[in-house]
Amino acid sequence: MKKIIFTEEAPAAIGPYSQAIEVNGMVYTSGQLPIDYKTGLMSDDVEVQTEQSLKNVFAILKAAGVDPENVIKTTVFIKDMNDFPRINKVYETFFQGNYPARSCVEVARLPKDALVEIEVVACK
Template sequence: MEKQIINTTNAPAPIGPYNQAVKAGSMLFISGQIALNAETGKLEQDDVIVETHRVMQNLRNILTEAGMDFSDVVKSTIFITDMNDFSQINEVYGKYFSGYFPARETVQVAGLPRGVNVEISMIAIK
């Protein structure tokens, strides 16, 4: 199985020893994305709604670079620091999909990189 590294300047550069995504055959594994704006290098954390939109835009940009879109996503993992934010995050997340939603879990964690409130990773297949 051929493995291809996917990186785009339209999403934040990795801040550690990993890639934005790895395509293995027809599957794409996207690393967790946070609300870092690739253009400005700044976190977008006005509120959890703004933050989640930026995360989803970063994910969309990586999917696009791989020749995919949200309709190709089969699995998402959402990490949040406060389960009280779940309904707002869920509402924003849902706006990026049409038709069938992927499988998903949402997990509350003690902390996330750079003090963000939400991080989302995805698996897609085409």
């Protein structure tokens, strides 16, 4: 049976989807845009966007009762692969030593013209 995960400490979904779903002890987040849930605004700096996307992901994980060390897979969508080193610099501050598996893909365009979007899979 699936359980919908929601927190007010991350932006609400901008479409017909949930922030995350838990099923059989696994939590699957939707892609998190770098929107500040308090202001509804988004920076134009890729490092700030990466940090905000991860803060949003971690807020959802907290609402699901999941320790960030239990993230097993991340998918990072970026607008420009040239930003990869800057994104990595921020990313590694959230996952220190106990790195999850990861995919990173360049995409033509992201919702709200974001530069980065991040989703994760975690276990309880």
